[in-house]
Amino acid sequence: MSRRIMGPFNRVEGDLEVDLDIQQGQVASAQVSSSLYRGFEQILQGKEPWDALVYTPRICGICSVSQSVAAARALADAQGLSATTNGDLAINLILANENIADHLTHFYLFFMPDFARQTYSKESWYPMVAERFTAQTGSATRELLPARAQFMHLMGLLAGKWPHSLAIQPGGTTRSVEMQEKARIQAILYGFRQFLQTKLFGDSLENIVALDSIQALEQWRADHKADSSDFSLFLELANQLHLSRLGRASDRFMSYGAYVLDGSPTFKQGVWDDGIQTLDTQTITEDISHSWMSHQKDPKHPFNGITMPGAEIEQAYTWCKAPRLNGRVMEVGALARQQIDGHPLIRELVLHSGGNVQNRVVARLLEIARGVILMEQWVKAIKPKEPFCNHNAMPKETQGYGLVEAARGSLGHWIKIKRGRILNYQIIAPTTWNFSPRDNQDQPGALELALQGAKMRKGESEPVSVQHIVRSFDPCMVCTVH
């Protein structure tokens, strides 16, 4: 048995360390450690509630809008306010802009470059992958950056800038959209669609969304040679490297539901635990038994949660807390969202091989296609002469919570307000769920579970399989601990 500490991981947002026990060439157990603490929950105490809209986006430069939306919804809940229809549409566009850009950034810049590593140089697909995805110099980076930047012109139009906008408010958005701007947004989306259809998919978005079974996906792969698009190249190497057998976690999934319009989410809310269940957020708790945290004995619901860094505790190994739903570990992200929403391809993939490296990536790319089609509909539905923002006063004593789906999964903010000031503000981020440490029942977090069984390749000291598994979750460490 040998112990190996891997870190820092780059091409994830923030800093991450993984401590592995390796036995007979494979990972026997893993401990995942988030190595940065900043203390946003402490910073927010005593502030006026509105200030959460300035501070919380700055928790994270990559999920900035998701943080805005969660904060705005928590405040709206505390005020008893709902957004205007235009506000919902604009927020959905802004949020989808961030989520889809994040999915792309993840695929092109964070995830794929690991397959261009020297360790794979003997593989048949290697020359194609190396040409396209070698970090910094691969041809894909030069194509992705301009396409992504132009797609994000939506942010300039709808949110002023990205990241760290203040455009998202409890009652909608600060930026009304005129007719000519609707036209601009439609043109931007059209341009972005061309990039996706020619480079990423080599097929229409509609055809990708219509893939409804493993058989259909296999047929598509047979019809689209590995060099015809980045998706087909991924499917080829996923097939050859058996990525569907890598990085399986608990197969319990959660989604808060994504892209709310007139009170209901476009992608359904729920829990998957051998079947669909309703989500009861009252059963969410955070445990600190293995965290460098103090002042909280038992797991607590976030309304009553305490975030106070503590001294070195014997069994603690991370600044991350352990969130649980009804005491259970949940995996969150695009795969969870599409599983719970019931996309037929994802349902079949999960039934067949569970949550794993391949399926997480397929779900993310599928969601890009679904997302852009939805964006095209939302922008058409905007009515420029109708209001974008509702307004209401904030009661002096109140509380509320806001849920949102960031690119990488379920994000929640819980706020308690007393005498007009923030008494308590607790945040549970997607990667807090996925990269949680063990809890007081000694249940490992989703990534810790997913790493068990990862195999070493010949001559490796730091298994590349671990790199794939870690990045398949698209972790955001700055959100995780905040």
Add this chain to the structure above:
Amino acid sequence: MSESKAQALNLLWLQSGGCGGCSLSLLCAEGPDMMTLFESAGINLLWHPSLSEASGSELIELLENIVSKKVRLDILCLEGSVVRGPNGTGLFHRLSGTGKPMRDWIEKLARLATHVIAVGSCAAYGGITAAGSNPSEACGLQYEDQMLGGLLGSDYQDSSGLPVINIAGCPVHPNWVTETLVQLVFGELQVDDLDEWGRPRSYADHLVHHGCTRNEFYEYKASAEKPSDLGCMMEHMGCLGTQAHADCNTRLWNGEGSCLRGGYACVNCTAPGFEEPGHTFTRTPKIAGIPIGLPTDMPKAWFVALASLSKAATPTRLRENAVADHIRVPPTRRKVKK
């Protein structure tokens, strides 16, 4: 490659107590994209957290090679504040895989670098991470809030006599970074090109107010009262655009945007201490109905006199549009007597 071409400069980019948003903003660079720009300036990216292949021990080996001077470090960029907590130990951020406080790595590498750049307000002054009670004991590379010092100390100078270059902003505009890098590479950045807070004057000699599309509302003090209103946001909504040093409204963000064009207040994010304005960000503090923070360089008596004059003269069009979320009253054509 011709022999006269200057040797590529080695750039190392590290992150500590921040959100990574400045890197993500930099990825939005256009015309050209960031990689093309680095290439054009002859910058060799030794390592960047979002872009490089090297991970884990590969990175640690690189850092050790810099420390042992096997690899030359020309430019060190730090994004995010220097984390000194808890109790001055720096343990709130250990560089993974090394067990050592990131603060110590940053200091060691900064002393070896030819130039040191703080990217974003966190790395420059502490920034958002230093808000509230500053739980992580965050500071900037050469400042703690408005006070010189920080990690490297008030006396710090690089070998060319430059202090830490503070590309402040939350986040930075991509071009603030790329243009500063190019100037530095070409040896065109001098001490005089930095302002009193160490910010490149190329963007910090401007005010956010310049080019604001709400200027006409400002002139007539036709003010927004609630989010989504079109009027000037200085009087009620906390906007600091008339005091904030940056060119956000003449050099737009993400194509056509800026905070003010997005319909919300400028929070003066390029200034040290912006994270603690002493009041809620989106409401203007006033004494006797007059905003406390007046436009930069403007005598108070003048402002009060001009404001009351212009308020009296506000056209109906501006008064009505200021509190609406789209143009209700269009400009009319002045009828000319023939």
